[in-house]
Amino acid sequence: MASCPIDPSIIRPIRFVAGKCQMLDQRLLPEQEIWLDYDSYEDVAEAIRTMVVRGAPAIGIAAAIGAWFAARDIDNESSREFFAEFQQRCAVLAASRPTAVNLSWALERMQRFAEANLDRSVMELKIGLEYEALAITQEDEQINRKIGRHGAPLIPDQARILTHCNAGALATGGYGTALGVVRAALAAGNKVSVIADETRPFLQGSRLTAWELQRDGIPVTLICDNMAGYLMQQGDIDCVIVGADRIAANGDVANKIGTYTVAVLAREHNIPFYVAAPRSTIDLRLTDGSQIPIEERDGREVTHIGDKALAPEGIAVRNPAFDLTPARLVTAIITESGVVSGDYVTGLRQLF
Known part of the structure; x- marks a missing residue:
């Protein structure tokens, strides 16, 4: 596969080297920066499932690369038989x-x-x-930069921005969605800072968001998830920006578990709650958020950090990976095509 040009100053979690796909193992950050090689669609599906790569846009990029691997390895001279087998292999990736x-x-x-x-x-x-897989990969960073440009005017100078999970460069092809807005606001001359909550149980905020912002020299303060309400009460948070994994046609948002809690707190304290996401995250086939499937993950993610047990052995555990934030709690949705607020049913359709 052709290689993407790499600017070493920009974080990108997926890259092409010597005909292989390399993914930064996000399970090991910030302690280790380890790149893993992949060259089969089955292995890419496993990397998505086990969260070597995570974040909706980055998952899409990985899936496109996996699909190309799937196509490359099909041994069939009939285009229609090739396509039938290609669909079956894509179904394996889709189930990850x-x-x-x-x-x-x-x-x-x-x-x-x-x-x-x-x-x-x-x-x-x-x-x-x-080339289609490479196009998906290269388009993503430009989409994120457009999201940043549309979102930056919403962010006042000196704003203290709370973010949940990681919607930065690590979750995309580069630059980030929610953190892309932060980067664009800084580029526009605003002095802003980020408050990153830790995002239990996988700790994407403390391990990933804090790591990439500190690496880029962007002011960041880490808090536990249950501290956000207190800081809002004290007037220490000016706005919230999060990403999204799926947005229904009515503006309901599925994002990392805990996002709904933050949105309720923001509404209680009259703090703007923004969602930054590409149009590819908007699923107009779903009328509302109740139709979005919510992934339940292994309870060990809750009971352990690495090999360290945090709870009694055998305890019952729930581990939904995402929750739903109703559109009524969302101040605006920021996309590469513009900002939508108010009537999301009409506004989101107009983006397409």
Whole structure:
């Protein structure tokens, strides 16, 4: 596969080196920066499932690369038989995580390309799918920069911004969605700072958001999840910006577990609550958030950090990975095509 140009000053969690896909193992940050090699669709599916790579846009990129690996390794000279097997392999990738719609969006885009070109040879299909995967990868950073430009005017000078989970460069092809707005506000000359909550149980805020902001020299303060309400009460938070894993047609938002809690607190304290996400995260097929599947993960993520047990052995555990924030709690949704607020049913459709 052709290589993406790499600017070493920009964090990108996925890269192409020597014909392989390399992913920064986000399970090990901030203690270790380890890159893992992948060259099969089955291994990419496992990397998505086990959260080597995470964040809706980054999952979409990984899925597109996995789909290309799937296509590359099909041994069939009939374009239509090739496409049937390609669909079966994409289904394996689609089953790796259910909530982030960018996963299915990227796989559907790859399959649409193949289906539209069934009059071509299998070799031409494979080459075309390679370039389609590369296009998805390269487009993402530019989309995030547009999100940042649209969102930056919403952020006042000296703003103290609370964010939940990681919607930064590590969750995307580069630059970030929620943190892309922060970066764009700083680039516009505003002196802003970030308050990152730890985001239990996988600790994406403390391990990932704090790491990438500190690496970039952006002022960041870490808090426990249960401290956000107190800081709002004390007037220490000016706005909230989060990402999204799926947005329904009415503006309901699925994001990392705990987002709903933050949104309720923000509404109680009259603090703007913004969602920054690409259009690919908006699923107009779903009328509201109740139709979004919520992933339940292994309870060990709650009872342990690494090998360290935090709870009694055998305790019953719930571990939903996401929750739903109703549209009525969302001040605005920031996309690469503009900012939507108020009537989300009409506004989100107009983006398309």
